[in-house]
Amino acid sequence: MLDTIKGLAKKTDSKILMVVLDGIGGLPLELGGDTELATAHTPNLDALAPLAQLGQVELVGAGITPGSGPGHLSLFGYDPIKFVVGRGALSAVGIGVKLGYGDVAVRGNFATLGAGRIVEDRRAGRPSDEKNAEIVGKLKAAIPEIDGVQVEIYTESEHRFVVVFRNPGAPLGANLSDVDPQATGVQPLTAEAHDEASKKTAELVNAFVAQAEAALSAEPQVNGVLFRGYSDVPHFPSFDDIYQLRAACIASYPMYKGLASLVGMDVLEVEGHEDALSGKVEALKANWDKYDFFYFHVKKTDSTGEDGDFAEKVHKIELFDELLPELLALKPDVIAIVGDHSTPSKLMSHSWHPVPLLIASQYARKDAAVRYTEEEAAKGTLGLRKGTDLMPLLMANALKLQKYGA
Amino acid sequence: MLDTIKGLAKKTDSKILMVVLDGIGGLPLELGGDTELATAHTPNLDALAPLAQLGQVELVGAGITPGSGPGHLSLFGYDPIKFVVGRGALSAVGIGVKLGYGDVAVRGNFATLGAGRIVEDRRAGRPSDEKNAEIVGKLKAAIPEIDGVQVEIYTESEHRFVVVFRNPGAPLGANLSDVDPQATGVQPLTAEAHDEASKKTAELVNAFVAQAEAALSAEPQVNGVLFRGYSDVPHFPSFDDIYQLRAACIASYPMYKGLASLVGMDVLEVEGHEDALSGKVEALKANWDKYDFFYFHVKKTDSTGEDGDFAEKVHKIELFDELLPELLALKPDVIAIVGDHSTPSKLMSHSWHPVPLLIASQYARKDAAVRYTEEEAAKGTLGLRKGTDLMPLLMANALKLQKYGA
Structure with a gap:
């Protein structure tokens, strides 16, 4: 119609x-x-x-x-x-981020990791919005881009944040597995692509996790990131x-x-x-x-x-x-x-x-x-x-x- | 939806x-x-x-x-x-038969065949329901199964009956031609499959016709069967x-x-x-x-x-x-x-x-x-x-x- x-x-x-x-x-x-x-x-x-x-x-x-x-x-x-606009995209849109066709928005949680990368707290003790913004500042400085793809990081509230990957010219897929194990006492999972279009996205997500842990290694509580819910944006x-x-x-x-x-x-x-x-x-x-x-x-x-x-x-x-x-x-x-x-x-x-x-x-x-x-x-x-x-x-x-x- | x-x-x-x-x-x-x-x-x-x-x-x-x-x-x-639930399936359902995905229900008429299998009466003189039930009893005894496929036969009324073929595990198709020539003075037709999934069904139908004529050969009037209207059951x-x-x-x-x-x-x-x-x-x-x-x-x-x-x-x-x-x-x-x-x-x-x-x-x-x-x-x-x-x-x-x- x-x-x-x-x-x-x-x-x-x-x-x-x-x-x-x-x-x-x-x-x-x-x-x-x-x-x-x-x-x-x-x-x-x-x-x-x-x-x-x-x-x-x-x-x-x-x-x-x-x-x-x-x-x-x-x-x-x-x-x-x-x-259909997925939850990650709606989270991003909900905090005022403009999204376009081919972008992928991801919902993230800050977490506390112990020795051997074991998840101790999936919400990193529920940090304040101010602490969240401070951590987001550190990540922005450390990860401006990955492999030529633009990386944007936004505070949502408490332990929640949003990452947007933008790769103009080569749309990213959003069909991949979660990093969040939804349990404590285990390591974060490795994201795996479920289709060809999402292979690049999985590489970006896994690289982000590693680089974020490096950037936050001196933090006692907010020292890990877990991802759950990836959304691409339909072509409107x-x-x-x-x-x-x-x-x-x-x-x-x-x-x-x-x-x-x-x-x-x-x-x-x-x-x-x-x-x-x-x-x-x-x-x-x-x-x-x-x-x-x-x-x-x-x-x-x-x-x-x-x-x-x-x-x-x-x-x-x-x-x-x-x-x-x-x-x-x-x-x-x-x-x-x-x-x-x-x-x-x-x-x-x-x-x-x-x-x-x-x-x-x-x-x-x-x-x-x-x-x-x-x-x-x-x-x-x-x-x-x-x-x-x-x-x-x-x-x-x-x-x-x-x-x-x- | x-x-x-x-x-x-x-x-x-x-x-x-x-x-x-x-x-x-x-x-x-x-x-x-x-x-x-x-x-x-x-x-x-x-x-x-x-x-x-x-x-x-x-x-x-x-x-x-x-x-x-x-x-x-x-x-x-x-x-x-x-x-779409076809007429055969509705006939079966209408007399209380439970049908499932992969079953095929067929509407049948009892007919009178003369020498050389020539159809003399497509309704076998409209037998009573009691006579119908008696014939169905003979067929049930003669044809409990064909080639490992379960065969069920039900009285509908007068000259009408219903056959259900059930082949659990290998759904039967229902896209095949009628046995009923819709005319007298000619032989019953041979059912022919219109697609791959219905080849087995056509074999079953033609075997049923032959076995029924053998079982009813001593009957003076109700000695043949004609099939018209095959229904498989959509997956609900x-x-x-x-x-x-x-x-x-x-x-x-x-x-x-x-x-x-x-x-x-x-x-x-x-x-x-x-x-x-x-x-x-x-x-x-x-x-x-x-x-x-x-x-x-x-x-x-x-x-x-x-x-x-x-x-x-x-x-x-x-x-x-x-x-x-x-x-x-x-x-x-x-x-x-x-x-x-x-x-x-x-x-x-x-x-x-x-x-x-x-x-x-x-x-x-x-x-x-x-x-x-x-x-x-x-x-x-x-x-x-x-x-x-x-x-x-x-x-x-x-x-x-x-x-x-x-």
Whole structure:
């Protein structure tokens, strides 16, 4: 389907604003009651909904609870069953590292090794983040590259770190065995490639282990490294390539910025702490003329759901509603309001329930849905859809897709 | 998708009850009128529906009228376009024969052969079931095995019988030509294999024909056999393997028991005749602690539709409604009420219309549907779905699926 859309996409001046309210879908606390969205006082959403089209979106498939990665990839038009971003890559992306096709990201643990390289503690006594950064500094100095391949080392937290191997021109494979023996009292394992494309990666990993132990030999506790979970990066045809869109990401948390950069969006600077809603609006205004697609991410609707705080999730929805007029004042040709998954306070976790979708443009049919809530969205003319339907619908409403066939 | 679900399934203590009201979907007798479900007095379903989620299910595809086999396979999560159980296998399953991967089931007709093996009557004068059984007894004694392959012979009815070849360890193919010439005045044909895997089967079939004619040479009328329709059995990954469910079937008709056993369910004993509803409820209660998934089949909603008896179908729906409280008293974590296809009395046959679906669990959103009827179900938040969506939705509502991706 991406190929079909790519063949139809055309460049125009119209602008699309995709607002992702993270984890927006909810549940009533008691059967038959109101969800967080239905409970919230949202006069601005309520004014938008009657003239918009509504529907429901399933990001991965029936009954499947999406992680944030697959949920977002689906919204961006990439089938999340086909485009799989592994845990190592998500760890790297989650701390803001940009990854490209052919790079390999690896999750590492610092460990304590005793005499004869015996693993004594697989977490090196859980060092502080500061100690972790100090060790990472030493490793960076000692291992800038291996055999011509670029080596990047990043602190994650406590005993966890991430290594990225980049070998432009010769993509690295990620199909190899772990170094972490997942036990103490034994030596670290030697990584072994499971396919031809990963032979070079296994050599890099084993060389890294040896060089790191040498560089850390004077450390009493943080003197070894264990690797578990290697990820290569699938080849994402870029937003520009598929949709002919100059696309910008407005988000404040690293993982979302990383996912957006994977598909070729520019990641805009956002001022402020945590969700930084006003900073995001400022970034949107300041860059409005420079792009024709904006991905605008709101995080706290998810965090409050994960906390199981129904009232606070309601409040975060109301905060978003308050700034909606500023977004609409920019007069986007198409605005979508959607989520990457549901996060009902009742479940205190992501869930499988579809998310409500609102699309407003000049080309909307009237529908029976009068509010942006789960119950109303189910009455909308957009129906129940896959997440990957969203981008084509937005492109169409922006008059950016040519006719298919004569 | 089965692979994705398999990768996410986890074992928990929660219990799922899937009630299949065979052929439940209906039509109004006059346009604009009420269906059988809408006509029925169903206070217990009416109490359940407002707190449940509703939707519509298409078992095979738009406009496609499902047979009972494909309808059930779809409900169990197996794409009925991919997992095809041929007519021979369904005939065998329909008389209660258990089939496994690599077995071949063949539909046979008894025939009358004249001088020179000329087919005089392709149905051997339509013998009685008793005569059929007598002939089958002779064949069983004469042909217990061929060339080390196990041969089983079963009476179906009148001139029809079924042969099953089982060759454990070396699966048999079923791609071969018929023995039945579909004409009189000619000899039976010689079966010829269309692929390598079916060469052995063709040898078995031709040997069976010769040995049967020898064994029946003293019979004046039932002295030949014709074969038409060979089925191997697709490899069904089992319920336990995919869903990690200990699953039980509660049904009274052989075909449904056979289908359930194909996918690895335990088939429970049910006391009573025909639909045996009270026997089924007893079986459910007696085994409630031993399984975490129950398939509970109700047949008469279909039979009355096939008879074109609108009032009687309404009555059978009301009978089910009366026993619903006994099912709910067991407190299943998830209960689904659904059909394997529609059987409108107006059509006196299966039909293509979607079936209404109800799912009740603690994780239901409120929806606009207030009764379990075709019209109300179309208002539900579950939307219009494929049958294969059902199992993932039930697994999700039972909290038996992990998150997909991070």
